Amino acid sequence: MQRIGFIGLGLMGQPMSRRLLEAGHQLTVWNRTPEKAKALLAAGAAWRASPEAVAQASDVVITMVTDSAASEEVICGPGGVLEGTRPGLILIDMASIAPEMSRSIAARARAKEVAMLDAPVTGAPRLAADGTLGIMVGGPKETFEACMSIFEKMAVKIVYAGGNGMGTTLKLVNNLILGVAIEAAAEALVLATKAGLDPQSVIEITSVGGGRTGAMETRGPRMVRRDFTPHFSANNMYKDLSTALKLAEECGVSLPAASISREILRAARSQGKGDQDSCVVLTVLEAMANTIVQLKV
Ligand SMILES: NC(=O)c1ccc[n+]([C@@H]2O[C@H](COP(=O)([O-])OP(=O)(O)OC[C@H]3O[C@@H](n4cnc5c(N)ncnc54)[C@H](OP(=O)(O)O)[C@@H]3O)[C@@H](O)[C@H]2O)c1
Known part of the structure; x- marks a missing residue:
């Protein structure tokens, strides 16, 4: 089973990551405000000090922060996911951000041989806890297919929308x-x-x-x-x-x-x-x- 890194433990990130942990994935987390990770750590998740360190411990990294600026910061900024990557890592940004930012991040990830999906969700924290979200995905089709078993643990409706930026569109x-x-x-x-x-x-x-x-x-x-x-x-x-x-x-x-x-x-x-x-x-x-x-x- 893929080792998953999860960055962003807000209203949505906490229940989404908990489902992956409960499904048996090894889960490594980071959140800007560390206190929000407490319940997940008690349930068996591991903490790392930065998004970079989370990426080093993971096969797939999921980001679920607020907006375009926050996604860019945790992925491309200093200590961000792309500083901890190796070829073959998969990055899934599940935040609702601007499509042009999804495409820009995907290009920067590709330069490091990291495939990126934009995969925002519909639903609410309660649906995230139940695994009944909707997920819409943009990015390379083969990466989408490789991540299907992860999406299925969080959602009941998964729609492939096209290339990078089409999920966020x-x-x-x-x-x-x-x-x-x-x-x-x-x-x-x-x-x-x-x-x-x-x-x-x-x-x-x-x-x-x-x-x-x-x-x-x-x-x-x-x-x-x-x-x-x-x-x-x-x-x-x-x-x-x-x-x-x-x-x-x-x-x-x-x-x-x-x-x-x-x-x-x-x-x-x-x-x-x-x-x-x-x-x-x-x-x-x-x-x-x-x-x-x-x-x-
Ligand atoms: N809530 C919903 O029903 C819902 C449904 C569908 C989609 N969404 C989308 O899902 C995403 C997350 O929403 P949410 O409701 O979980 O929001 P939230 O509760 O406000 O959580 C936001 C998360 O982003 C982090 N963050 C914000 N700016 C950051 C930065 N500059 N650097 C690092 N981390 C940063 C926050 O860290 P801190 O904990 O340190 O503040 C927190 O973990 C958003 O794009 C939202 O539009 C939400």
Whole structure:
């Protein structure tokens, strides 16, 4: 079984790496904030002092940090993965980053005879713990096939999207839908409240029929409970919509709904709510409508 190195033990990285450990892989980890590794080390993972040292101890290195800058830093920076490589190592970047950064990192990895996949995920920390994520993959087909058994331990849906950068491109397209859907769900709850409805009735009726969305199913109950504990932060959703809008500009495509959703997220961030869950956009819309979404008891 391949020895796996895992870099980035945030909300997603912890449950994803734990599944690989529990499946029997030898697991070596690093995280910028070492305390977050405690539970994994207690479960049998090994710690190394840098991404470089993790690469030296691994056959496959997975990175799961925040954004383009963070992936570039832990992979290409001083003490990064590419300083600890040898020909034949495989690198899988599972963060949601800009496609051009995925391609740039892949080129730098190739120069060291390291094959790289961009393999971002859909799902939430709970789905990561259950091994029911979706994974979309860009990079050399033979590397994708060599990593299939790793992906299968984390996901129920694995889609090969094409060459390097196409996995992260598909992820942007997916999150465009999610970002707009969360915003639409929040708008619906605000309008319903202002019009005198119980917001619970919106959650119930949209569980069937054409108004059904995963956004309302998963975020609706949390919004009406005013539980904004981060599962997927407003900062990360803002990052993904901003990257999608940049790609749209390059492609000459207008994304009016995504633009507005990004602006509401920007307001949430300006109000100091960036670290809360992305469904905190509800509170921005509530302020605009001068109302509070509350269950009628
Ligand atoms: N949460 C979700 O539901 C979800 C779903 C699908 C995809 N994603 C994507 O998955 C990725 C990780 O998300 P997450 O929710 O796990 O985020 P998170 O909880 O904020 O974790 C981010 C991780 O990145 C590390 N990091 C950030 N900047 C770094 C830097 N400059 N150098 C080294 N490490 C750095 C953090 O280290 P520290 O611990 O030191 O801060 C942490 O380990 C993101 O690209 C996100 O868009 C998330």
